[in-house]
Amino acid sequence: MLVCHMKPKFEGGNMSLWKLKKNQKAQITGFSKELDIKFKKRLMDMGIYENGHISCFLSTPFSGPRLYSVEGTMLSLTSEIARNIQVKPLS
Amino acid sequence: MDQVLLIGKPNSGKSLLFNRLTGLNQKVANFPGVTVEVKNGEMDGVKIIDFPGLYTLDALTRDEEVAIENLKKSFEGNPSIVCILDATRLERSLVLGLQVQELAAQMNCPLVFVINMMDVILNNKINFDLKELEKKLGSKIIPISAKSKVGLVELKDTIKKMVNFPQEFSVVSDPERLGQDHVKTARDYTQKWGPKGDVILKKQGILDKIFLSGFLGGVVFFLIMAFLFQAIFTWAVPAMDLIEEVIAQLGTYVGGLVSHTMLKDFIQDAIFGGLGSFLVFVPQIFVLTFIIGILEDSGYLARAAIICHRPFSFFGLNGRSFIPFLSGYACSIPAVMATRTIESPKKRLLTIFTIPLMVCSARLPVYALLVTAFIPNTMIMGGFFNSRGMVFFGLYLFGIVTALIVSAVLSQTTFKKEADSPFLIELPPYRVPHWKPLIQKAFTSSAQFVTKAGLMIFTVTVVIWVLGYFPHGADQLDSSWLAWIGKKFEWFFQPLELDWKYGVAIIVSFLAREVFVGTLGTMFGIEGADENIAGLADNITASGMSLGAGISLIIFYSIALQCVSTLAVIKKETGSFRFVIYQFLFYMGLAYLLSWMGLHLVNYFF
Numbered sequence: 001m002l003v004c005h006m007k008p009k010f011e012g013g014n015m016s017l018w019k020l021k022k023n024q025k026a027q028i029t030g031f032s033k034e035l036d037i038k039f040k041k042r043l044m045d046m047g048i049y050e051n052g053h054i055s056c057f058l059s060t061p062f063s064g065p066r067l068y069s070v071e072g073t074m075l076s077l078t079s080e081i082a083r084n085i086q087v088k089p090l091s
Numbered sequence: 092m093d094q095v096l097l098i099g100k101p102n103s104g105k106s107l108l109f110n111r112l113t114g115l116n117q118k119v120a121n122f123p124g125v126t127v128e129v130k131n132g133e134m135d136g137v138k139i140i141d142f143p144g145l146y147t148l149d150a151l152t153r154d155e156e157v158a159i160e161n162l163k164k165s166f167e168g169n170p171s172i173v174c175i176l177d178a179t180r181l182e183r184s185l186v187l188g189l190q191v192q193e194l195a196a197q198m199n200c201p202l203v204f205v206i207n208m209m210d211v212i213l214n215n216k217i218n219f220d221l222k223e224l225e226k227k228l229g230s231k232i233i234p235i236s237a238k239s240k241v242g243l244v245e246l247k248d249t250i251k252k253m254v255n256f257p258q259e260f261s262v263v264s265d266p267e268r269l270g271q272d273h274v275k276t277a278r279d280y281t282q283k284w285g286p287k288g289d290v291i292l293k294k295q296g297i298l299d300k301i302f303l304s305g306f307l308g309g310v311v312f313f314l315i316m317a318f319l320f321q322a323i324f325t326w327a328v329p330a331m332d333l334i335e336e337v338i339a340q341l342g343t344y345v346g347g348l349v350s351h352t353m354l355k356d357f358i359q360d361a362i363f364g365g366l367g368s369f370l371v372f373v374p375q376i377f378v379l380t381f382i383i384g385i386l387e388d389s390g391y392l393a394r395a396a397i398i399c400h401r402p403f404s405f406f407g408l409n410g411r412s413f414i415p416f417l418s419g420y421a422c423s424i425p426a427v428m429a430t431r432t433i434e435s436p437k438k439r440l441l442t443i444f445t446i447p448l449m450v451c452s453a454r455l456p457v458y459a460l461l462v463t464a465f466i467p468n469t470m471i472m473g474g475f476f477n478s479r480g481m482v483f484f485g486l487y488l489f490g491i492v493t494a495l496i497v498s499a500v501l502s503q504t505t506f507k508k509e510a511d512s513p514f515l516i517e518l519p520p521y522r523v524p525h526w527k528p529l530i531q532k533a534f535t536s537s538a539q540f541v542t543k544a545g546l547m548i549f550t551v552t553v554v555i556w557v558l559g560y561f562p563h564g565a566d567q568l569d570s571s572w573l574a575w576i577g578k579k580f581e582w583f584f585q586p587l588e589l590d591w592k593y594g595v596a597i598i599v600s601f602l603a604r605e606v607f608v609g610t611l612g613t614m615f616g617i618e619g620a621d622e623n624i625a626g627l628a629d630n631i632t633a634s635g636m637s638l639g640a641g642i643s644l645i646i647f648y649s650i651a652l653q654c655v656s657t658l659a660v661i662k663k664e665t666g667s668f669r670f671v672i673y674q675f676l677f678y679m680g681l682a683y684l685l686s687w688m689g690l691h692l693v694n695y696f697f
Binding site for chain 1: 146151182273303305400404515
């Protein structure tokens with residue numbers, strides 16, 4: 001298993017990416033410790049790295065994968081992954 | 092011959108560029124023993140190798156590991172490297188580009204960067220400081236557009252130069268960059284010199300709001316799927332009829348040239364009869380590969396995978412299982428090969444395990460025969476639906492429902508401990524597909540089907556013919572070697588109320604399902620049973636077979652894994668003989684059990 005299914009807790013104005021609402025922008029502030037290192041590396045290669053910007057573009061019905069726009073590309077992430085990414089919403 | 096490696100991300104326009112460079116001069120080959128497919132082509136005496144698309148050189152799954160190991164191995168022969176970057180998504184493609192460049196420097200391979208899709212940048216009048224980027228990267232950059240053929244002449248000249256004077260193209264990277272993380276370097280370079288702004292994203296977002304929104308997205312999805320099935324069953328028909336006709340005529344003609352009775356029987360029944368019943372499916376595979384190709388290149392398939400992800404994950408599968416399942420409706424062989432795109436080993440195995448339950452085109456003639464023989468032709472529900480049509484639809488549904496249930500059960504039992512990885516897709520931009528590579532791909536997969544399955548089916552037909560013909564010649568089936576073998580296995584099929592003839596037909600169709608109709612046809616003594624399904628159906632009905640036995644036979648065919656070619660491909664793709672044996676026995680047991688239950692249910696109620 002590359003991802004832990006427990007819901008990690010974030011503090012200090014941070015929240016999980018999955019909580020980000022549609023059209024909301026945020027800065028990526030970290031990853032939960034449960035995330036496998038190999039998988040974290042892949043996310044970084046795909047554009048999700050600390051201090052980078054991300055915004056929720058579209059959510060699909062029944063909590064399906066959501067679309068996030070990251071540095072010029074569009075990624076589809078499931079709750080499994082998005083819950084392990086820590087972000088700080090930008091006003 | 093000098094070698095040039097094309098390396099780039101998926102959807103970077105690599106395949107189109109490869110086509111532009113090599114024209115029709117190309118071959119598809121697998122690395123021996125692994126599942127990485129590599130295309131070879133030739134350009135003015137230089138061998139061009141199109142490596143499969145990679146996201147990064149850090150492997151996440153076993154399949155990527157194999158691909159990357161092979162890439163590194165290929166570098167040992169000091170080939171020239173052409174690394175493709177995507178101008179519309181420079182930062183992301185630069186991450187891979189920098190990794191490849193580093194590897195090229197270590198292995199002493201000459202390298203050039205190609206920046207594709209420059210037409211988009213130029214059309215939108217976006218600033219892009221190529222000169223400075225080239226200087227910082229320390230390798231030559233050639234801006235091109237594979238689509239509008241801009242820059243291809245310069246690229247071809249550069250490739251020839253690189254092959255002859257490799258030292259001029261060795262990598263001289265900026266010392267400041269040493270030790271720096273590639274992700275960071277890619278970001279710095281793009282921010283400083285790359286194109287400004289999200290060029291494509293803004294326009295494309297509107298399309299995603301249509302294709303991925305709840306209700307509308309679902310409607311579009313079902314419309315596209317309906318179109319696909321219509322195409323397989325209508326567009327392919329004229330070509331299928333033509334093939335059937337040509338082979339029948341050819342058989343009669345060649346048969347007419349031979350005067351020897353036995354040889355004539357052999358040529359007409361075994362060679363042309365057997366070959367015809369199987370070549371007929373080639374147009375369907377061609378149409379399916381072509382349409383799936385259009386969906387893939389346009390960017391829609393990635394969206395379809397997202398739509399299917401949630402419902403599929405409920406059954407232990409994943410959105411990426413959708414494409415292999417779809418191919419499975421034509422033939423399991425390309426479908427099993429299509430599972431290579433599933434990153435999670437667990438979900439890949441589950442998908443491979445359940446693909447054979449999709450109603451492949453080889454089951455079609457079998458269903459057509461059995462449904463005609465056992466289901467009365469009436470109009471139901473106020474005359475809107477035909478009863479046989481409904482049963483057909485029901486059989487398709489039965490396939491996918493059984494697949495989902497089997498997958499749900501096995502993901503919690505047999506495959507529970509297999510390595511898993513989450514669903515993650517980078518959405519390719521929507522694009523208008525280019526027809527040339529698509530036609531080529533459709534030809535390749537049709538040819539693969541013919542060579543992989545053809546020999547097997549041909550062999551079976553010949554063996555059946557010999558066993559059924561000897562020792563007493565035509566019209567003596569009951570005393571043939573085939574009957575002798577069939578009667579030995581009668582005990583096995585007795586509980587399903589099937590006699591030895593059906594037993595033989597079932598046994599031989601473990602080699603390939605479509606052999607069933609031909610075998611039964613030969614045994615009922617009808618010439619050209621494949622062409623005349625109605626006549627054979629009448630014979631079956633007249634032989635006094637009960638409705639229950641008929642239903643049990645249909646159930647058996649919809650579940651049993653009766654296809655040696657599929658088993659061979661699965662063995663190759665999974666690398667595990669145990670997997671294949673388990674899968675075979677599993678479906679055998681399930682088919683037997685459910686047919687038996689079907690038989691008794693029908694006998695109880697009717």
